Amino acid sequence: MSYIGYSLRRALKGMAEYRFLAGATISAVATVLLLIGTFAMTLSNLSGVLDRWGKDVQISCYLIDDIEDTAIFDLKVELQSMGEVQSVKYVSKLEALEQFGRSIDGMDRILADLDENPLPASLEVRLAPNYQKPRQVADIARRLERPEFVALDYSHEWVERYHTFLSLSRLSAMVLGTLLLVSAVFLIANTIRLAIYARRAELAIVALVGGTRWFARLPFLFEGALQGLAGAIASLGLLHLLYRYAFLQLQEGLGMLMGPDELAFLPGHILASLLLAGIGIGLLGAWSSVVRDPSTSP
Amino acid sequence: MGAAFSDEQGAPMIRFHNVTKHYGRTGMALEKVDLAFQQGEFAFITGRSGAGKTTLLKLLYAAEHPTHGDVLLEGRSVARLHPSSVPWLRRNMGIVVQDFRLLPRRSIFENVALPLEVCGVKRGELRPRVRQALARVGLEGMGKRRPGELSGGEQQRVAIARAIVNRPSILLADEPTGNLDHYLSSDIMDLLVGICRDQGATVLVATHDQDQVKRHDFREVHLRGGRIEFDRRSQHGPSGNVTALKQPGDEATHSSPPGTEAGDERDEPQGQRESPSEAQA
Known part of the structure; x- marks a missing residue:
């Protein structure tokens, strides 16, 4: 437990010391997850519209x-x-x-x-x-x-066309989302690589006093995960603003088409997935950097 | 005389057995070095820059591996140690280097606490041990300062506190006085001698500061071009064991005026010396 406490403290201090770098990464992760979240919110509402139309079939x-x-x-x-x-x-x-x-x-x-x-x-x-x-x-x-x-x-033709359109949109969103996630992983990997480079001297000292490779690596993994989590939380905040000030405004304009039900924010399981995705890409990016860097392998 | 020496004294703590180290194809750092050091022994490793002093110490803490031969620590091979076991080897050692290697953004307390945190020592136990180490080097009450606020001598004391906080059985110091003036160098060397005496640690000091070597009558292994030129034993005992000697800070056995050029090769080594062939036997 003391290792984890130490690593967490080092990760937070590391982010504070290189706050500009950390801020840039968090913004990048937030942007990527905001885009993915917007796709998800749009698709989940379009799917809802299809369900409502289905009731009239x-x-x-x-x-x-x-x-x-x-x-x-x-x-x-x-x-x-x-x-x-x-x-x-x-x-x-x-x-x-x-x-x-x-x-x-x-x-x-x-x-x-x-x-x-x-x-x-x-x-x-x-x-x-x-x-x-x-x-x-x-x-x-x-x-x-x-x-x-x-x-x-x-009236099967338009229902099926709409369904096909929705399926294609889902597929495009998944492909685009995957590409965005991969780019976010690379971004985090580069940030962590820079952080490792900046703390090369520190890592050499850790190795000199008997620090294991996990002792050297863990703070960077925490740093990646925390940056991913912070980016995810920021993206959820921005998504909520987008929902309140853009989606609901849009609904007023498209009221007839959308039906009487209010457009919905993302369901709980999607929100949880976005948070986990943030932590996941943070960890993956950090991991890809620490395993390749010799200074974290004393 | 390493083998004969160990026979007289029991199994040595550290043993270099026919060690050769090359860097690349042509860079010869050490050649056929045979040496043994007893527990609690204090020894100087001397020689010019490039003589192989640093390499000798690096082989001990597995930062380098011998090209031929073996390095044994308490009978176990350091050279054949699996990389994942190296941290555990270093936890039983204190390492002090010329440029102090302190973390500038962390406090003195945090710097000294690092080896304990590496070992997973709990914070309740960590505080008194760090305070004790700082007190041992004469820096009590300075834990909150940053390295940049201290003088060179004080920074080296912090590095020594960090090296001894884990109560290691071996202390390796590579040019610990290289950046310090004569008076500070004497303080630091006396501190290392005191640690050897009080903790019973084996202390190896690589230095080209002949003033300091002359001030203390300890064993001196002199390297030249990667070979042992002579291995001079202490006049106070076969092992140069500090416990048999007087207190640090006392009048030095050999006095030498400050400012003697560091790294000077002496034509006629003082004290009891062995020929290179004897030293490597």
Whole structure:
């Protein structure tokens, strides 16, 4: 324990002695983690939007024209008995025409001129909460297919495109995030290398009085970890400011699109991951420098 | 006479057995050196710059390794020590060098405490031991100062306090008075002699300061071009053991005016001397 206490004290004193260097590294780590955190916050909210839109997903099963009422009733009961289905609503040809007429200004007048109602009757199937993901919707739609239906429509294209866009964004964020993390590791490694260089004489004395390589290395590892942690804490503070003063402002502008729910700050497990990432890149950077430096290997 | 000497005195504390050290292909630092030092012995290693004095000490604390031969400490090979064991070897030694090697940003207390912190000594035990070491070198009450606030002589005292705080059985001093004037040099040398006497430590002092060598009648191993030119024993006893001698600071056995040129090779060594062949036997 006295080794750890000594190393921690030396790490803090080392950072205080070379505060400009430590400040530069902490800022760099904070910037990298702020960028990663911003990606994460954006993606987690976009994903939330997709989930909310998913709740509105319903499958319209258009019925053939000459179907009898009893057959419609039987179909409705059959579909309702499926676990994936939350509710089934019958929309007659007339109701469909009225809804379509209301959807666009002036359309009702155009429709009134028609001799015959071209719209089919339909069963509007709303899915249970656990079955609203785009891929599940496509699967369920296939299982709903019956001879009595002329067509099934579940607006799958835009949902799937949105889902693909989100997946690509996640992948890009991961690639970019990894590159940023690697650059942060190099930054910390260089800072620690400079710190080792600045304290070369001290390390020679430590070796002279019988200090082990771990006694020489531990303060630098603590220094790296502390700089990483400080950078992570700074990035979380900046992320919160970004959330309050940019994300929430943005939401006011995009209120219609985003829906009624407020944009969320990062969830706890992501915050913890950012803190751990800070400590991790600090340790990794410091480690890569101390193992390569002969003055920490007496 | 190393082997014969050890037979008379028991197993030596330190033994150089046919040690040769080359730097690169042509740089010969030591050649076929045979030496033995007893526990509690005080000895000067003398010779001009480049004679091999520093190399001899470095071989002892494993900062260098012999090209041929072996260095034994209490019968165990230093040369064959695994690098990870070197710190443990050095914890049993005090090392003092010419340029003091103090940490300028740390207090005197912290500088002296370093060897104890390296050993994981708890803070409660550390404080009295550091105070005791500072008192031993006459620097009590100066623990809060920084090295830059002290004179050269005081800085060397701090370095000695750091070297003895762990109560080592061996104290190696490489030109400990090289940066000091004659009077300060005498103080420092008397301090080293006192430590040898009080703690029973084996003290080897590499120096080219003949004034100091003449002031004290201790064994002198004189190197020239990496070979032992002579190994002069103390007149007070076969081992040059300080406990058999008078107190440090007493009138020196050999007096020499201050300002004698350091590193002078003497044509006729004083006292009881051995021929190089005897010394290497």
